[in-house]
Amino acid sequence: PKTGSTTPVLIVGAGPSGATAALLLGRLGTPSIVISRHSDTANTPRAHIFNQRAMEVLRDAGLESRCRAVASSSEHMMHTSWLHSLAGEEYGRLYAWGNRPARKGDYETASPCPMSDLPQSELEPILVDEAEKVGAEFRFSTEFITQTTLSDGVETKVRHRPSGDVYRIRSRFLIGADGARSAVLDSIGIGVDGKQLNTAFNVHIKADLSKYLEVRPGSLNWILNPDAPEWSAVGNFRMVRPWTEFVVSMHPAVKDGIQFEPTEKDIIDRLHQMIGNNDIPIKILSSFRWTINDQVAHSWQRDNVICIGDAVHRHPPINGLGSNTCISDAYNIAWKLAYVLKGQASRSILSTITVERKPVGDGIVRRANDGMEDHRTLWNIIGLSAEERRKTTSLMARPEGAALRSAFRQALEKTDDELNALGIQMNQIYRNSSMTLVEVDDYGEPDLKLVNVVKHQVISTYPGYHLPHVWLAQNSQSHRISILDVCGNGIFTLITGIGGSSWRAWVKEVEHARPGLVCHVISIGWRQDFMDAYGDWNKVRGVNEDGAVLVRPDHFISWRCKDLPQEGGTKLKTVFDSILPPA
Numbered sequence: 287p288k289t290g291s292t293t294p295v296l297i298v299g300a301g302p303s304g305a306t307a308a309l310l311l312g313r314l315g316t317p318s319i320v321i322s323r324h325s326d327t328a329n330t331p332r333a334h335i336f337n338q339r340a341m342e343v344l345r346d347a348g349l350e351s352r353c354r355a356v357a358s359s360s361e362h363m364m365h366t367s368w369l370h371s372l373a374g375e376e377y378g379r380l381y382a383w384g385n386r387p388a389r390k391g392d393y394e395t396a397s398p399c400p401m402s403d404l405p406q407s408e409l410e411p412i413l414v415d416e417a418e419k420v421g422a423e424f425r426f427s428t429e430f431i432t433q434t435t436l437s438d439g440v441e442t443k444v445r446h447r448p449s450g451d452v453y454r455i456r457s458r459f460l461i462g463a464d465g466a467r468s469a470v471l472d473s474i475g476i477g478v479d480g481k482q483l484n485t486a487f488n489v490h491i492k493a494d495l496s497k498y499l500e501v502r503p504g505s506l507n508w509i510l511n512p513d514a515p516e517w518s519a520v521g522n523f524r525m526v527r528p529w530t531e532f533v534v535s536m537h538p539a540v541k542d543g544i545q546f547e548p549t550e551k552d553i554i555d556r557l558h559q560m561i562g563n564n565d566i567p568i569k570i571l572s573s574f575r576w577t578i579n580d581q582v583a584h585s586w587q588r589d590n591v592i593c594i595g596d597a598v599h600r601h602p603p604i605n606g607l608g609s610n611t612c613i614s615d616a617y618n619i620a621w622k623l624a625y626v627l628k629g630q631a632s633r634s635i636l637s638t639i640t641v642e643r644k645p646v647g648d649g650i651v652r653r654a655n656d657g658m659e660d661h662r663t664l665w666n667i668i669g670l671s672a673e674e675r676r677k678t679t680s681l682m683a684r685p686e687g688a689a690l691r692s693a694f695r696q697a698l699e700k701t702d703d704e705l706n707a708l709g710i711q712m713n714q715i716y717r718n719s720s721m722t723l724v725e726v727d728d729y730g731e732p733d734l735k736l737v738n739v740v741k742h743q744v745i746s747t748y749p750g751y752h753l754p755h756v757w758l759a760q761n762s763q764s765h766r767i768s769i770l771d772v773c774g775n776g777i778f779t780l781i782t783g784i785g786g787s788s789w790r791a792w793v794k795e796v797e798h799a800r801p802g803l804v805c806h807v808i809s810i811g812w813r814q815d816f817m818d819a820y821g822d823w824n825k826v827r828g829v830n831e832d833g834a835v836l837v838r839p840d841h842f843i844s845w846r847c848k849d850l851p852q853e854g855g856t857k858l859k860t861v862f863d864s865i866l867p868p869a
């Protein structure tokens with residue numbers, strides 16, 4: 287076991303939140319120690335729907351192609367279906383995860399990264415490996431016991447589980463990325479609102495189900511099968527590898543307060559029933575339980591301790607927002623911590639973490655729970671007992687079943703809020719943050735009341751919004767390049783255009799006044815650094831050609847200026863002092 291150490295940042299947890307934070311900090315030259323009570327990364331596939339916003343973070347960290355190589359593509363995620371069994375009657379299906387033909391363009395417009403299906407057990411080793419390459423040190427089988435706040439940081443007591451040795455690690459900051467039962471969050475006395483929901487029973491299997499799924503590819507295949515009273519009627523075949531590896535949710539029923547305890551034979555029998563074919567060979571790799579919660583923490587932080595991921599937001603897997611939001615949390619905090627540790631900003635910037643991320647956490651937890659309700663409505667219409675089901679399905683097929691058919695289809699369509707919810711994935715809007723600054727004459731804030739913000743992305747360069755993706759080109763011989771790829775990467779970027787060349791000198795003045803601060807300037811337009819080849823930047827930039835859009839290292843807009851101002855150097859310095867107060 288390793289003993290006593292000091293590090294700028296100690297991270298508790300090597301899951302999607304903790305490992306991403308270690309990776310991003312390392313890329314900014316800030317080393318960290320990561321402890322995890324488990325002996326290795328996730329041993330079951332867990333979260334898998336990988337959304338565009340999360341992939342943009344990994345793209346910025348240079349990992350997109352490595353992740354894509356082990357992910358299933360958007361085409362494999364084409365549908366979500368509802369059936370009696372995989373071989374039996376189908377009740378209906380929806381196009382899913384951006385595959386609805388009428389929505390495909392929205393997803394393609396939103397991001398350079400397509401949706402994908404990336405099991406957590408494939409993602410975590412990549413994050414750990416890449417984080418180690420940039421200086422993070424992982425200590426598995428090491429448990430957080432308690433922490434004490436010091437005047438200049440935190441002292442954390444940890445236990446090396448195999449040997450039982452207890453030792454201390456001193457750090458300037460402690461990140462609690464320790465999942466839904468966060469001991470770190472408890473240690474800083476922050477409460478959570480909400481409740482525990484239920485326990486999922488998942489079985490990880492290998493079985494060749496190609497003949498049922500190739501015709502109707504999809505990550506999620508709901509089985510509404512009430513034929514076995516020991517099991518709840520609702521289950522799901524979730525693709526891990528098309529079409530030979532799955533995680534199957536199958537809930538043992540509770541009768542008179544006692545939950546049925548299945549044997550391996552019971553599980554296989556039920557799986558065959560859910561498949562609808564007893565001859566399919568099945569290999570059980572593991573079975574595991576998972577507690578589903580509906581909870582959000584009151585705050586993400588206290589003093590030098592910051593919590594992210596499931597430590598602060600916990601919800602059902604509907605909409606697939608869990609690990610994606612963990613990655614966005616890490617993106618939000620990593621650069622802020624690195625700037626503070628390098629003396630490039632006052633530690634007051636850290637107070638923006640809760641201000642910016644809690645509304646995102648509140649929003650995803652609400653949506654995932656609303657989505658659960660939509661599913662319940664659907665299940666209740668089709669009927670959860672064998673008797674009810676016989677009646678509804680027979681009525682559905684007769685002329686007098688028109689009202690039932692219509693109610694069912696309407697309930698099915700409502701789950702589109704889960705399956706084509708581009709908005710909830712992309713619209714992380716940072717309001718009231720001291721790291722965004724709105725000019726008094728900027729009346730351009732989008733009216734969110736006019737938009738279904740769950741389903742549709744709001745595209746704007748208004749401060750607090752995410753930089754919209756548009757394709758640019760360097761010259762007539764270059765491949766197209768996303769504007770996201772020329773921003774981010776740990777530094778600020780000021781985007782201007784024709785007539786805005788004075789911004790370069792003004793940025794230099796700021797950099798001179800603030801040693802260590804780097805702000806990249808790019809000009810987009812005719813004979814500039816980048817061609818607005820498709821004219822899309824012109825449509826979304828929200829300022830005039832000689833104006834400026836200031837983008838934070840995490841791709842969020844911190845300020846914009848309509849035209850070239852008078853006294854631009856002084857103006858820009860005031861802006862930086864406001865959004866990034868000096869140490």
Ligand code: FDA
Nearest residue numbers: 299300301302303323324332333430464465595596603608
């Ligand atoms: P995460 O829980 O992944 O990681 C916590 C980390 O903290 C681990 O490394 C752990 O060892 C460490 N840790 C915890 N306590 C510690 C302590 N006291 N000391 C040291 N280290 C400590 N989601 C979904 O969308 N679909 C799904 O099917 C599933 N299935 C699923 C199954 C199981 C078994 C779990 C636990 C979770 C899921 N999830 C899921 C949820 C999803 O996995 C979850 O949203 C993310 O993993 C959260 O990532 P975090 O990094 O925040 O925590």
